[in-house]
Amino acid sequence: MIDTIRSLGRWGLGVFERLGRGHLLLLEILRGVPELFLRFSLVIQQLSSVGVHSVLIILISGLFVGMVLGLQGYNTLVDFGAEESLGVLVALSLVRELGPVVSALLFAGRAGSALTAEIGLMKSTEQLSGMEMMAVDPVRRVLAPRFLAGFISMPLLAAIFSAVGIFGGFLVGHGLLGVDDGAFWSQMQAKTDWYEDVLNGVIKSIVFGFVVTWIALFEGYDATPTSEGVGRATTRTVVHSAFAILGLDFVLTALMFGDV
Amino acid sequence: MPLVKIRDLHFYRGNRAIFDGVNIDIHRGKITAIMGPSGTGKTTLLRLIGGQLHPDKGTIEVDGQNVHTLSHSELYELRKRMGMLFQSGALLTDINVFDNVAFPIREHTKLPETMVRDLVLMKLQSVGLRCARNLMASELSGGMARRVALARAVTLDPMMIMYDEPFTGQDPISMGTLVNLIHRMNDAMGLTSVIVSHDVAETAEIADYIYLLSGGKVIEKGSPVQLKRSSSQWVQQFMQGLPDGPVPFHYPGTDFSDDLLNGEVSA
Ligand SMILES: Nc1ncnc2c1ncn2[C@@H]1O[C@H](COP(=O)(O)OP(=O)(O)O)[C@@H](O)[C@H]1O
Numbered sequence: 025m026i027d028t029i030r031s032l033g034r035w036g037l038g039v040f041e042r043l044g045r046g047h048l049l050l051l052e053i054l055r056g057v058p059e060l061f062l063r064f065s066l067v068i069q070q071l072s073s074v075g076v077h078s079v080l081i082i083l084i085s086g087l088f089v090g091m092v093l094g095l096q097g098y099n100t101l102v103d104f105g106a107e108e109s110l111g112v113l114v115a116l117s118l119v120r121e122l123g124p125v126v127s128a129l130l131f132a133g134r135a136g137s138a139l140t141a142e143i144g145l146m147k148s149t150e151q152l153s154g155m156e157m158m159a160v161d162p163v164r165r166v167l168a169p170r171f172l173a174g175f176i177s178m179p180l181l182a183a184i185f186s187a188v189g190i191f192g193g194f195l196v197g198h199g200l201l202g203v204d205d206g207a208f209w210s211q212m213q214a215k216t217d218w219y220e221d222v223l224n225g226v227i228k229s230i231v232f233g234f235v236v237t238w239i240a241l242f243e244g245y246d247a248t249p250t251s252e253g254v255g256r257a258t259t260r261t262v263v264h265s266a267f268a269i270l271g272l273d274f275v276l277t278a279l280m281f282g283d284v
Numbered sequence: 285m286p287l288v289k290i291r292d293l294h295f296y297r298g299n300r301a302i303f304d305g306v307n308i309d310i311h312r313g314k315i316t317a318i319m320g321p322s323g324t325g326k327t328t329l330l331r332l333i334g335g336q337l338h339p340d341k342g343t344i345e346v347d348g349q350n351v352h353t354l355s356h357s358e359l360y361e362l363r364k365r366m367g368m369l370f371q372s373g374a375l376l377t378d379i380n381v382f383d384n385v386a387f388p389i390r391e392h393t394k395l396p397e398t399m400v401r402d403l404v405l406m407k408l409q410s411v412g413l414r415c416a417r418n419l420m421a422s423e424l425s426g427g428m429a430r431r432v433a434l435a436r437a438v439t440l441d442p443m444m445i446m447y448d449e450p451f452t453g454q455d456p457i458s459m460g461t462l463v464n465l466i467h468r469m470n471d472a473m474g475l476t477s478v479i480v481s482h483d484v485a486e487t488a489e490i491a492d493y494i495y496l497l498s499g500g501k502v503i504e505k506g507s508p509v510q511l512k513r514s515s516s517q518w519v520q521q522f523m524q525g526l527p528d529g530p531v532p533f534h535y536p537g538t539d540f541s542d543d544l545l546n547g548e549v550s551a
């Protein structure tokens with residue numbers, strides 16, 4: 025009994041210690057961000073490997089998610105004779121929810137895990153220590169550019185996801201199921217509010233980008249410097265990111281649309 | 285005044301004392317070797333000097349500055365004047381040999397690329413790898429990587445350089461050149477060198493002064509000649525590489541025959 029309590033306590037302390045380290049690291053990273061504007065080439069490089077390399081998976085997934093939305097939405101709406109509202113349904117689902125959330129989950133799996141593995145490997149091969157001894161701060165030189173790149177990429181990827189998804193919904197709705205294209209687009213435009221829907225979606229994806237990149241970088245930087253440790257850290261990045269995205273999504277949705 | 289002054293150094297890993305009251309002086313312009321069996325904390329000592337680890341007690345001064353009371357930026361200023369050669373080389377794996385050696389120059393100076401190129405080629409020439417400059421770090425053997433790392437460690441002309449096991453993994457030819465190189469750099473560039481090693485012969489050949497570490501303490505110190513004449517059995521065993529003596533080869537535990545005959549079979 026005592027042992028159980030003791031190990032529970034130790035586990036709790038461990039969790040809080042990691043949380044503390046994570047926040048300290050975040051502070052250090054943020055402190056390194058301003059000077060990046062003087063060396064923006066470092067960020068550009070990372071935008072390519074963090075952002076551009078995630079575009080393909082975002083395009084393909086977005087298209088299919090949109091197509092499924094088109095099919096499912098049509099089946100429901102047609103019972104009420106409201107199939108012309110398909111555009112609204114597809115657009116709102118994507119812009120408010122699925123765009124930010126699904127693209128963030130994909131981003132965590134594609135870019136987040138890669139970031140963790142890369143940083144963890146640099147740690148286990150002493151590249152980060154080596155930099156420190158060359159008087160180059162790895163947090164500023166390695167982590168900060170990656171952080172900024174992730175932060176910038178995420179909203180853009182979410183926007184691409186939503187745009188492609190809407191196109192996919194249109195393909196199915198108009199091409200396959202024969203919804204009137206004029207009604208599809210005009211209803212969508214009329215019922216989608218710039219501030220209420222689009223901006224809130226963008227805010228969500230900015231928050232997700234911040235959190236996922238932070239988790240990924242921290243897990244890599246904090247990884248046990250062995251191949252096993254880096255593997256475990258990579259898994260943790262994906263799992264923790266998924267929890268964080270879905271949990272935060274609930275909180276943000278409640279704040280934005282809950283009217284509480 | 286010594287360049288590095290270590291006083292009453294205590295450092296623990298968990299409950300285990302890695303250093304238990306160590307005093308070391310590293311004099312300017314000299315090659316000082318820190319020797320001891322593996323696992324005694326030689327790498328740990330270099331990390332303490334470089335400010336990557338913090339002592340639990342005692343002080344380390346480098347060039348008159350207490351490494352562990354410096355602010356972040358002061359520590360980084362100091363590190364610009366310290367070179368360190370990691371056991372693994374610690375080269376950046378996503379760029380090639382040339383860019384690795386150019387890395388500290390590009391990070392710390394605003395020299396034009398033509399000068400960077402000249403500097404890098406000079407340093408690579410001195411370690412015999414000028415023509416390997418387009419290889420990626422992952423395409424190098426361990427010995428080559430160490431030499432590239434050496435070139436990189438001296439690009440900013442530091443006041444001191446710390447070598448972690450520079451001789452392990454070198455073939456006889458590059459071993460010879462490396463011993464020469466360390467010696468030459470020390471004299472020509474007015475460097476202060478610290479070599480951490482358990483390769484007795486090579487180290488004794490170039491060191492001016494040797495500290496022998498074991499069990500968290502300095503067991504013996506002196507010039508190579510003094511150490512070879514030491515009356516301590518421990519020192520004799522280590523310097524001559526004898527298998528048996530006061531230093532046990534085996535990790536402490538139960539008797540071997542007992543273990544074979546009576547050991548419980550686990551899982
Ligand atoms: N990160 C670490 N955590 C816990 N123990 C460590 C760590 N690094 C090294 N040690 C222990 O500290 C001791 C000294 O290590 P090290 O300085 O690498 O020895 P050496 O370089 O002399 O072979 C070893 O017994 C090692 O097990």
Ligand SMILES: [Mg+2]
Pocket residue numbers: 326327328371448449
């Ligand atoms: Mg070592």
